[in-house]
Amino acid sequence: MNVHEYQAKALFREYGVAVPDGELATNAEEARSAAQRLGGDVTVVKAQVHAGGRGKGGGIKLAHSPEEAGQHAETMIGMTLVTKQTGAEGKKVRKVYVEGGCDIERELYLAITLDRESERFAVIASTEGGMDIEEVAESTPEKIHNVLVDPVAGLSSWQGRALGFRLDFDGDQVKRFDQFLGGLFRLFVEKDASLIEINPLVVTSEGNLLALDGKLNFDDNALFRHPEIAALRDPEEENFLERTAAEMDFSYVSLDGNIGCMVNGAGLAMATLDMISQAGGSPANFLDVGGDADKTRIENAFKLILQDEDVQGILVNIFGGIVRCDLIAEGVVAATQSVGLSVPLVVRLQGTNAEEGRRILAESSLDIDSAETLQDAADRAVAVVGQGN
DSSP states (O other), X not given: OBOOHHHHHHHHHHTTOOOOOEEEESXXXXXXXXXXXXOSSOEEEEEOOSOSOTTTTTOXXXXXXXXXXXXXXXXXXXXXXXXXXXXXXXXXXXXXEEEEOOOEEEEEXXXXXXXXXXXXXXXXXXXXXXXXXXXXXXXXXXXXXXXXXXXXXXXXXXXXXXXXXXXTOOHHHHHHHHHHHHHHHHHHHHTTEEEEEEEEXXXXXXSOEEESXXXXXXXXXXXXXXXXXXXXXXXXXXXXXXXXXXHTTOEEEEOSXXXXXXXXXXXXXXXXXXXXXXXXXXXXXXXXXXXXXXXXXXXXXXXXXXXXXXXXXXXXXXXXXXXXXXXXXXXXXXXXXXXXOOSOEEEEEEETTHHHHHHHHHTTOSOXXXXXXXXXXXXXXXXXXXXXO
């Protein structure tokens, strides 16, 4: 789960991580009033969307007066912000964060995430902050510093100080950086975060460290332990189909293709996506209905898939282990009749009572293309979608 910058910075403050003063605004007048209260010669108006690269898309503007802050807010709120991370469709801006300015001497990059290969936490830092870190990693990888932290031992102070020296801090700044990093690490562990990213982390002219930006992602599977974090969810920032699927208790990821997929089991679902791609097609989604799929779940899965306007055909691939294929077939028939299926449907059933399931499909008098192998199912799904174009 992602949160907005203003929410991330509120959590930073709780853990003693310094951030500039700022206020949320949902209209131009609120932004003007916020800038007036913050004072100073310069404030920054930032669009609040779940995406990076906002500055390049016009989502971050400097204001030299409260009136100018209000003008920037009026321009931003309601606009569709397009960045590298939003894709061409962009994201609608519904609120802005007005933040006090600061005198910046240096810009750095700092992040904490999971390194699954080493089974460690990874602290990643660079002196090249304020830039696309992917470009830095590709062009000058020597400027990326990576510290692996044992999850049992935790972050040691010597690791923070050593990283501080590698970032060219002096003695006092090394101590400040060690404290700054320690607060971030406690937040990461205690709130079950999967990513903390600050770009840029700035050093002010007074030598202070400030998180000028903040990105926080949390492990969805741990949200039951953190209702205060779950309450920060912004449904309007999430993919509508993925949000709907979560409410139905489905594992679902939207993709860019035109073949809707309904599969039981994550591994089988991944194999199905691969087979569709190998056959020359393009999957529209990853959808795991689970090992206990019944008629109701099958019907809900069809309804979910058909909400994607790009879907031109559906492939159902079920392996009957715990679940019986004849019950799945009955669910497919009932769901097809209920939702009024208007796109071609290919169904592959294997496992428990697979033959009975295929018989039910064949005798349903519905236009259902039945396949026995995954290769055959993928080929047929690609073919029927191609015929429809």
